[in-house]
Amino acid sequence: MERTILHCDCNGFFASVECMLRPELKNVPMAVCGDPESRHGIILAKNEQAKAYGIRTAETVWQAKRKCPRLVLAAPRFREYRRISQQINEIYRRYTDLVEPFSIDESWLDVTGSRVLFGDGRQIADRLRETVRREIGITISVGVSFNKIFAKLGSDYKKPDATTVISPENYQRIVWPLPVDALMFCGEKAAQTLAGLGIHTIGDLAACSPELLSSRLGKAGAQLYEFANGRDSSPVADGRSRQEIKSVGNSVTFRRDLSGPEDIRKAVQALADSVASRLRRQKLKCWVVQVGIKDPSFRYITRQKTLAAPTHLARLLAAAGEELMAACWNASAPIRMLSLSGTGLVPEDAPGEQLCFFGGDVLRGSEKEERLETAMDRIRGRFGSGAVKFGGLLKEDLGLDGLHRE
Template sequence: MERVIFHCDLNSFYASVELLSHPELLAQPVAVCGDPESRHGIILAKNESAKAFGVKTAETIWQARKKCPRLVLLPAHHDQYRLYSQKVNAIYERFTDLVEPFSIDESWLDMTGTLHLFGSDPEAVADQVRRAVREELGLTVSVGVSFNKVFAKMGSDYKKPDATTVITRENYRELLWPLPVTDLLFVGQAARRALAEYGMRTIGELAAFDRETLGRLLGKQGYTLHDYASGTECSPVIPARDLPGPKSVGNGFTFPRNLTGWEELQAGTAALADEVAARLRRHRLKCTTVQVTIRDPNFRDICRQKRLDAPTHVSRDIAGASMGLIRASWREGAPVRALTITGQNLVAEDQAAEQLDLFAAGAAPRRDKLEKLERAMDGIRGKFGRDAISIASTVEAAGSEESNGRGTP
C-alpha cells in the first residue's frame, strides 16, 4: 500500500500566537523579538506583512526596522507557544495516532491507515486538518502531502500560507527537481558547497548523480541526500510517545549586562536551575551530573562538571551544584556574559535509586519534600503561566536575563 504522509507546518507560528491577543495588529507588519535593549535584540518570527518588507528571522532589530520603519515589535511568550503546539498536535491526533513532532510548529502525520475514515482524497483530508486548526485555534497551517516524509515536508514549504500541496510519484520531478539543493532537508551551506564541487546545484542534479559514487565522496551523508532527492527515503513516522528521551537537559542565558560578584551569579544560576529542573520533571527524569558553561565578555568559554551525590530534578540541588562549580573555577568579580546549566547522565525518576548518606539520614526526606513542593509549582505554572510563581532567588534574575533557547524544549 502506498503511504500517505502529511507534513503540517504552522504559518508564522510565534507571530500568529501573539496576534491572537492583539487582533488590532492583524493588518500591520509585526515581529516577535528578543529584548530590544539587550545584546540579543533579534527577530525571532514575523508575520506575512513583515515578510513583504523583507524582514528575516535572526536579523537584528535595527536591520529589520531599516527595512520596515513601521514594524511593530512584540515580546516572546514561549509558554504560550508550547501550549498552542500541544493543542495543535491534539487536533492532529484526531486524524491519526501516528503524529511525530519535528519542531514546536511542525509535525508529520502518517495517514495511511486512517485516511479512509475521513475520505478517499488525501488533499481533501489535508484541507480538513487545516480547517480544524484555523476554526478551533485561529492559526493557519500549510500541509504537504506525499508518499514519504521528506517530500511531504517540501510540500508544506512549497506554497504558503494556509495551503495544501500534493507531491506524487508522477509530479515530484517537475515540482522539486528544478529547486536548489538547499531546499532539500538538512542541506546547509557546507553541504551545498560540497555538492557544487561535483556539479550538483539542483535537487534534480543530485538525484541524477550516481548514488555509490556520492557515498564514496561524502560518506553516509551522500547516500542519505541521494535518497532524499530521488524519493527513495522511507523512514517511518514515529509518534512522540515512542521517540527516545533526551540525553541531556540544559538551559542558557545571555545577560543584557555582564554579571559580577557571587550574589548576581547566584540569582542567574537559580533561574537557570529552576528551568532545567522543571524540564527534567516534565520528562520524568533525574540528572546525576551537572555541567556549567561560563562565557566571558570576550566569548571565551570554560566548562566544568560535577557528579551529584544522588539523582535529582530539584532546582535547589542543581543550583547548589552549579554555584559550587562556579565558585571553584571562576574568579570573584570577573564579569560573566552568559551561563548555561545542563543536567546530564539522565535516569528515569522511578529508577533513580538514591545512595543514602548514613551521616545525613534526613537528606532523602528533605529532597522528597522539595520534589513535592516543586511539582506543586509546576501545577500552578501549568494553570496560570510560567510567571505565576517563582523561587525567591530567581525573581530578580527573571527581569534581567534572556533565554537563548538551548536545551530540551
C-alpha cells in the same frame, strides 16, 4: 502500498496567533520578537504585511525597523502558542492516529489508512486547511507526498494557505530544480561542500555519484543522495507515545556578559534551582551534571561531571556546576550564554543514594533540603515564579528572572 504522508506547517505561526488574539494587528505590518534589551532582539515571526517589506525571520529588530519604521512589535507568548499547537494537532488526529509533531508549528501525518474514509491526500490536506482556518483562525500549508522528506518540501513550496502534491510522477519536475539546501538535513556546511563539487540543486545531488558524496560527507552524503532520489522510508511516529527523556536543562543568554566569580556563582545557582525544580516535577534525579559556555565571539564548550549519587537538589547541582566552571573557565573571561543540564536520569525513587559510615546526618540534611525545595516549588506554583528566590539573586541584573517560567 504507496504511503500518503502529509506535512502541515502553520504559516507565520507566532504572528498568526498574535493576530488571532489581537485582531487590531491583522491589517498592520507586525512581527513577534524577543526583547532587544536582553539581546534576544530578533524577529521570530511576521505577518504577510511585514513580509511584503522584505522582513525576514531571524534578522535583528533594528534591521526590520529600517525596512519598515511602522512595524508593530509583539512579545512572544509561548504558553499560548503551545495551547494553540495542541488544538491544531487534535484536529489532525481526527483524520489519523499517526501524527508526529516536528516542532511547535509543524507536524507529519500518515493518512495512508484514512484514504477510504476521507479521500486522497490532496482532499485530506484541503479539508485540514479549511478546518484549521475555520476553527482556529490561522492558516496552514500542507505538503502531500509518498515520504516525509518530500512532504516537508511540499509544505515549504507554496505559502500561505496552500496544498502542494509531490508524487512519484512529478517530483523530478518540482523537487530537482530546488536549491540543495532546501533538502532536509542539508545544512550550511554541507551545502558549501556540495557547491565545491558543482552541486547546487537537488537534481545535481540526485545525479551525483553516491560514492563521491560519501567520501566528502560520510554517511550524511549517502543519506542526502537517497533523499534527493525520493527514497525515504522513515515512519511517522505517534507523537503521543511517551518519549524517553534524555536530559533536563536550562540555559540563559544574559542581559550583559558575565564577568567574574560572583556573576558566575549567581548564574549557576539560578540555573541549578531551575533544573532541580524541573527534575522534581518530572519525578527524576540525575547522575551527571553538564555545563555549556558560550563567549561573546560565540565559541562554545561543554563539560560534565558524574555525581557520587543521583540528585534533584539545587545545592548539589550548583556545587557540581561551580566545580566544572572553576576547572574549565577563566573566571575573568566574559560569558554570553550559560547552560546547565542534568543527564543520566533515573526515577526519583531509584536506588543509588550513598550511605554514610559516620551516621545519618548527611541523609537527614538531604531530606531537610528536599522538603525545603519542594516547599519552594509549591509556593512558585501557587503565587508565580518570582514568589521566592535565593537572597543572592534579589538584585541581579543578568536576566535570570524568567528561568522558572514554562
